[in-house]
Amino acid sequence: MRYGYYPGCSLTNAARPYEISTRAIAGELGLAFDEVEDWNCCGATEYMSLNKTAAYALIGRNLALAAQSGMRELVAPCSACYLNLRKTDHYMKKYKPLGKVTNQALAAGGLHYEPGSLVVRHLLDVIVKDVGYDAISAKVTRPLTGLRVAPYYGCLIVRPDFNGGSSEDTEYPTHLDHLMEALGAEVVDFPLKTHCCGGHMTQISADTAYELIRRLLQNAAEYQADLLVTLCPMCQLNLDAYQSQVNRHFGTDFNLPILYFTQMIGLAMGLEPKELAIGQEIVSAASALRKIGTVEEIEETAQARRKRDDKSLPMPRIREG
Amino acid sequence: MARSEDYAPDGFLNEVIEATPGGDTLVTCLQCGTCGGSCPSGADMDDTPRRLFAMINAGMREEVLRSNTPWYCVTCYYCMTRCPKQIPITDLMYTLKRMAVREKLYDDRDAPDWSSSFVGFVESYGRSFEFGLATRYHLTHSPLRKVGVGPMALEMIAKDRMSLRPDKIKGVDQLRAILDTAKSLEGV
Numbered sequence: 001m002r003y004g005y006y007p008g009c010s011l012t013n014a015a016r017p018y019e020i021s022t023r024a025i026a027g028e029l030g031l032a033f034d035e036v037e038d039w040n041c042c043g044a045t046e047y048m049s050l051n052k053t054a055a056y057a058l059i060g061r062n063l064a065l066a067a068q069s070g071m072r073e074l075v076a077p078c079s080a081c082y083l084n085l086r087k088t089d090h091y092m093k094k095y096k097p098l099g100k101v102t103n104q105a106l107a108a109g110g111l112h113y114e115p116g117s118l119v120v121r122h123l124l125d126v127i128v129k130d131v132g133y134d135a136i137s138a139k140v141t142r143p144l145t146g147l148r149v150a151p152y153y154g155c156l157i158v159r160p161d162f163n164g165g166s167s168e169d170t171e172y173p174t175h176l177d178h179l180m181e182a183l184g185a186e187v188v189d190f191p192l193k194t195h196c197c198g199g200h201m202t203q204i205s206a207d208t209a210y211e212l213i214r215r216l217l218q219n220a221a222e223y224q225a226d227l228l229v230t231l232c233p234m235c236q237l238n239l240d241a242y243q244s245q246v247n248r249h250f251g252t253d254f255n256l257p258i259l260y261f262t263q264m265i266g267l268a269m270g271l272e273p274k275e276l277a278i279g280q281e282i283v284s285a286a287s288a289l290r291k292i293g294t295v296e297e298i299e300e301t302a303q304a305r306r307k308r309d310d311k312s313l314p315m316p317r318i319r320e321g
Numbered sequence: 322m323a324r325s326e327d328y329a330p331d332g333f334l335n336e337v338i339e340a341t342p343g344g345d346t347l348v349t350c351l352q353c354g355t356c357g358g359s360c361p362s363g364a365d366m367d368d369t370p371r372r373l374f375a376m377i378n379a380g381m382r383e384e385v386l387r388s389n390t391p392w393y394c395v396t397c398y399y400c401m402t403r404c405p406k407q408i409p410i411t412d413l414m415y416t417l418k419r420m421a422v423r424e425k426l427y428d429d430r431d432a433p434d435w436s437s438s439f440v441g442f443v444e445s446y447g448r449s450f451e452f453g454l455a456t457r458y459h460l461t462h463s464p465l466r467k468v469g470v471g472p473m474a475l476e477m478i479a480k481d482r483m484s485l486r487p488d489k490i491k492g493v494d495q496l497r498a499i500l501d502t503a504k505s506l507e508g509v
Contacts, residue, residue: 009449014482038491040447045396046439049418049432052340054503058443061492061499095342105503109495159398160411170402196361196397203458204432208365208393241477245469280480282473 001130004071004118005033006062008081008233009041014241015078015233017277021262022077022123024275028139029131029265033075036066042084045200056098057105059088064111067118077123077262079156079232086120090162122157124231124261125166128175133182141270143184146291149264150190150225151176152216154235158194170194176261180229183268188223192216197238210249213238217246217254226288227257229264236260240282257285267294333382341409341416349406350374356400356410366390370400370410373417386426391417392433431462444500447490452483 011019026033039062047055063085066074076082092099093115103112127136159170168175171194180187195216198209216239220228230236240258247254258281266276273294278285338344350371357369367388368376376385394414401410418436421427438458442450455474477483490496 009451009488012448012488013451013484014477016482038447040490040492040496041443041449043443044439044449046436047443048415049436050422050440051504051507052415052419053507054500057499057503058496061496091342098342101506102503104506105499108502109492109499111495111499155397155399160402171399196395196399199395199397200435201362201393201395203435205365205393208362212361212395241473245473248469280482282476282480 001030001126002032002034003121003126004066004069004074005035006039006066006074006076006081006085007035008039008076008078010078010081010233010237014237015260017280018077018233018236018260018262020275020277021260021266024271025262025266025269028269029127029136031126031131034069034071036062036071036074037069039065042081044080044084053101053105056088056091056102059084060092060102060106060113061109061111063089063118064106064113067113068111071118073119073121073126075121075123075126077231078234079122079154080234082120082122083156083162087162089115089118089120122231124157124176124179127261127265128179133178136179136265137182140183140268142268142292142294144180144264144268144292145184145186147185147288148188148224148226149180149185150188150220150223150228151180151193152190152220152228152230152235152239153194154230154232155194155196157231176229176231179261180264183264185264185268188220188225190220190223190225192219197232197235199234199238202238202242206245206249209238210242210246213242213246214250214252217243217252217256220256221254225256226291227259227285229259229261231261243283255283257281257283257288259285267292331380333380333385334377337377337413337416337420340419341412343407343409344413344416346406346408347374347377347413350378350408351406353405355403355405359399359403360394361397361399362393362395366393370414374408374413383426386417386421386424387428388417389427389429390414391421392427392429434458434462442487444497445493446487447493447496448488450487452478452485453487455483 007019043055043058047058076085092102099115106112153173158168158173177187196212198212201209236258243254263276263278338347352371354371357363357371363369368390373390391414396411398411422433427433435458438454442453459470
């Protein structure tokens with residue numbers, strides 16, 4: 001199965017583990033991705049706050065480039081990119097003047113996008129629908145038995161379901177739950193599974209964001225989750241990288257690893273943690289993963305990281321032996 | 322909330338509607354309050370979305386555009402999917418932000434500055450640039466309140482999750498031509 005692929009900026013930086021693990025499992029699942037040539041940022045939630053036409057044109061350039069190269073289905077692993085791409089396609093069709101003015105802008109770059117030419121899909125949707133739970137189950141060689149997983153969907157893949165077509169509830173979806181069950185994990189009920197992680201509020205009003213992050217961590221802790229599984233770079237960043245700030249802010253001691261669902265699929269298919277970029281999370285998943293017996297491999301990964309010639313940070317080294 | 326053609330404050334209401342895809346549904350607002358009740362950041366807002374819509378209807382232009390409400394919208398789309406009249410509330414919040422920026426009617430600069438810094442890098446490189454954003458924005462916006470941000474950034478760099486150099490697309494000139502045209506079409 002071949003798809004157009006739009007990684008988005010996060011997957012080249014903060015969400016590199018998402019990109020690495022997606023690439024690592026794709027072949028095994030029979031998925032082939034053709035990256036949109038010279039794609040640009042989707043504008044996240046920022047461009048629309050400043051200029052509407054430019055925001056739609058920015059996203060429209062990606063749609064035009066993808067359609068122009070013959071793609072029919074465009075897959076985005078990032079929830080914000082997915083929403084922006086799908087929303088633009090839908091709005092250009094639904095609101096004709098918006099479609100017209102967006103194409104007038106694209107024409108300045110020699111481009112045109114006919115709304116409806118592409119079907120924009122999220123990676124999770126492709127994996128559960130096109131690959132399917134049974135096919136994934138059949139590939140499991142290291143079942144995630146005993147691992148208590150909180151399935152976290154965040155907002156943008158379930159709401160507002162632009163263009164319809166989703167069979168999932170906008171507030172209580174279950175496809176990630178079923179996928180984790182197919183991997184053998186013990187899926188905990190997670191009432192806040194579609195509540196907001198705070199999005200960009202960490203940058204604007206940290207108090208607001210930290211409270212939203214705290215609620216999620218608290219909820220997962222109450223349900224005794226060993227780790228939380230996500231499908232969105234923004235959610236992963238807020239819950240993982242800001243977890244120590246949240247602990248400092250509230251005097252709490254949450255220690256909840258946040259991994260991508262693609263990393264979980266890879267682990268269950270028997271891939272090495274390092275092939276899935278496990279170890280790059282800020283809150284280490286090593287002790288949680290001891291439950292499924294991958295601890296030695298993780299220690300190997302950590303040693304391999306220490307030994308590599310790291311040019312990015314000149315840290316003092318302690319001589320071994 | 323009936324809207325009559327000869328009611329003077331309609332000017333503002335119409336402007337908001339005009340600037341929002343699907344905005345015409347705003348006149349059907351029932352004032353039920355589902356939006357505010359669904360909002361995760363509602364507690365920190367000056368006005369709930371419901372109240373803000375009543376204020377728009379009443380033509381309270383400056384009060385609406387000075388409200389922090391749109392800037393505290395986390396774009397989670399809860400209100401929008403729950404609204405019994407299918408009002409595109411998230412899109413309305415974007416519209417109000419754009420109007421506030423254009424008329425410089427905001428009291429707290431942080432959110433508009435964050436958006437501008439983000440967009441500045443996108444316009445320069447075609448991609449977002451987190452390290453650039455972190456340095457440009459945080460060092461100029463209450464750096465003393467953000468003691469934990471520095472170590473966090475270092476950790477992200479050490480984990481190979483934050484590049485020190487921006488990625489630049491090949492078609493930057495093409496992208497700028499598109500964005501410049503878009504801005505002229507929107508009248509900015």
